[in-house]
Amino acid sequence: MTLREKSHVHVIGAGVAGLAAAVRLSQEGHPISLYEAAPRAGGRCRSYHDPQLDCVIDNGNHLMMSGNHAVIRYLESIGAADRLVGPPHADFPFIDVATNERWSLRPGAGRIPWWIFSASRRVPQTAPWNYLSALRILNAGASETVADCVGTESPLYRRFWEPLTVAALNTDPRNASAQLMQPVLTETFLRGSHACRPLVARRSLADTLIDPAIEALAASGADIRYGTRVKAFAYANDVVCGLEVDGETIRLAPTDIVVLAAPPWIAETLIPGLKVPPPGDPIVNVHYRLPNANANGDTVRIVGVIGGTAQWVFARDNLVSVTISAATDLVDKSADDIARACWHDVAAALDLEGAEAPSRVVKERRATFAQCPEALALRPKTATKYANLLLAGDWTATGVPATIEGAVRSGFQAAALASRGHGTAASLSSTYSAPKQIEATCR
Numbered sequence: 361m362t363l364r365e366k367s368h369v370h371v372i373g374a375g376v377a378g379l380a381a382a383v384r385l386s387q388e389g390h391p392i393s394l395y396e397a398a399p400r401a402g403g404r405c406r407s408y409h410d411p412q413l414d415c416v417i418d419n420g421n422h423l424m425m426s427g428n429h430a431v432i433r434y435l436e437s438i439g440a441a442d443r444l445v446g447p448p449h450a451d452f453p454f455i456d457v458a459t460n461e462r463w464s465l466r467p468g469a470g471r472i473p474w475w476i477f478s479a480s481r482r483v484p485q486t487a488p489w490n491y492l493s494a495l496r497i498l499n500a501g502a503s504e505t506v507a508d509c510v511g512t513e514s515p516l517y518r519r520f521w522e523p524l525t526v527a528a529l530n531t532d533p534r535n536a537s538a539q540l541m542q543p544v545l546t547e548t549f550l551r552g553s554h555a556c557r558p559l560v561a562r563r564s565l566a567d568t569l570i571d572p573a574i575e576a577l578a579a580s581g582a583d584i585r586y587g588t589r590v591k592a593f594a595y596a597n598d599v600v601c602g603l604e605v606d607g608e609t610i611r612l613a614p615t616d617i618v619v620l621a622a623p624p625w626i627a628e629t630l631i632p633g634l635k636v637p638p639p640g641d642p643i644v645n646v647h648y649r650l651p652n653a654n655a656n657g658d659t660v661r662i663v664g665v666i667g668g669t670a671q672w673v674f675a676r677d678n679l680v681s682v683t684i685s686a687a688t689d690l691v692d693k694s695a696d697d698i699a700r701a702c703w704h705d706v707a708a709a710l711d712l713e714g715a716e717a718p719s720r721v722v723k724e725r726r727a728t729f730a731q732c733p734e735a736l737a738l739r740p741k742t743a744t745k746y747a748n749l750l751l752a753g754d755w756t757a758t759g760v761p762a763t764i765e766g767a768v769r770s771g772f773q774a775a776a777l778a779s780r781g782h783g784t785a786a787s788l789s790s791t792y793s794a795p796k797q798i799e800a801t802c803r
């Protein structure tokens with residue numbers, strides 16, 4: 361068999377990136393083995409039953425946008441295109457809890473942002489010309505931060521650039537790469553309202569993004585192994601020839617391909633010399649179980665919060681979830697203190713009265729890589745020095761932030777290279793330094 365025929369593909373990591381690669385390749389007829397260290401799939405995008413709240417919660421709210429075309433294609437491929445919900449129009453309600461002021465950001469249709477000329481659609485206390493700062497971001501140099509481009513003193517910074525950057529890049533705008541904000545603007549806000557409708561999973565992340573993929577893979581006969589941590593690769597002649605898992609070495613056939621879709625801190629332990637971007641800030645989520653529903657059935661309310669502890673509030677049925685990104689200053693506080701501080705903002709955002717609802721605080725310390733200018737050059741390409749080894753993951757060089765959209769794109773890119781047989785080792789990553797073979801005993 362040549363690499364152009366349907367190679368057996370070993371996908372390591374059942375997060376969104378690994379699943380996107382595995383689903384696409386299995387639909388092309390490739391035999392798939394999927395290795396996941398955790399007892400379930402999903403990685404940083406997972407759901408589980410919380411005994412304290414007695415309901416299913418996500419590790420964190422995941423906001424997607426209608427312009428996330430790879431996410432949409434991925435969901436279509438797993439029969440879950442109807443499992444994202446959001447408002448019918450691009451509408452972002454905000455509250456400033458310091459002043460109790462409310463407004464809605466409502467981008468208009470079309471690529472020319474005429475909506476900035478409407479006081480009722482733009483951020484209060486801003487003028488249309490303030491939005492020209494977007495041009496500075498679109499023309500930013502590699503070393504510039506968002507704050508370098510837009511300044512930090514204006515109401516537009518506090519009420520638009522800061523919440524948008526923190527949400528999209530999980531990084532304070534004073535450290536966040538301006539270049540990484542470019543696709544956020546060009547693929548959503550600057551394409552018009554049809555591309556910037558906020559979307560979230562209808563019931564849970566697992567129900568929308570993970571379980572349908574696992575079902576599709578299982579139906580195609582994929583070999584899915586949970587609780588299986590790949591501990592090392594065996595290399596010979598610049599190919600991976602074996603996978604070391606608990607107590608076993610899985611020998612690979614010469615035509616087999618490996619897609620490594622594990623996080624960067626794992627990838628660098630498996631591939632000698634691989635340079636990866638450093639970890640970024642934590643993300644903290646708080647889930648409250650209300651006595652009564654605040655949003656009906658399959659609908660969701662999303663409110664941005666300025667001037668509080670909470671940043672975004674999501675209400676679905678009787679579950680209210682709060683997201684705080686770039687949460688370095690918060691993450692070491694006690695769960696009780698975090699829940700109490702956020703409840704104040706939730707009550708204001710949703711007009712709730714009464715005692716604080718029971719809650720669960722979820723702290724994700726390694727939520728994304730550090731999305732600062734210096735880190736971007738460390739995002740490796742999909743192809744590696746090893747002819748049959750490809751990388752996927754939100755931290756690879758997708759050109760977009762570390763998001764579900766980025767993870768899916770990375771998986772699709774790995775699948776595209778794998779289905780072309782990945783070719784030769786010519787596509788050496790620029791961030792690669794000379795690898796040492798950890799084992800060369802496959803033959």
Ligand SMILES: Cc1cc2nc3c(=O)[nH]c(=O)nc-3n(C[C@H](O)[C@H](O)[C@H](O)COP(=O)(O)OP(=O)(O)OC[C@H]3O[C@@H](n4cnc5c(N)ncnc54)[C@H](O)[C@@H]3O)c2cc1C
Binds near residue numbers: 396397402405589
């Ligand atoms: C709290 C939080 C909130 C977020 N909010 C948003 C949001 O609003 N919008 C958005 O688009 N994105 C958001 N993100 C980012 C999004 O979750 C990630 O970009 C995406 O899930 C990354 O997927 P991935 O497959 O690249 O990596 P991962 O999800 O990390 O998947 C890697 C998988 O590899 C497995 N693994 C690791 N080592 C091994 C090994 N040795 N062998 C086998 N398996 C291994 C892991 O268990 C994991 O399942 C958020 C992330 C967090 C944590």
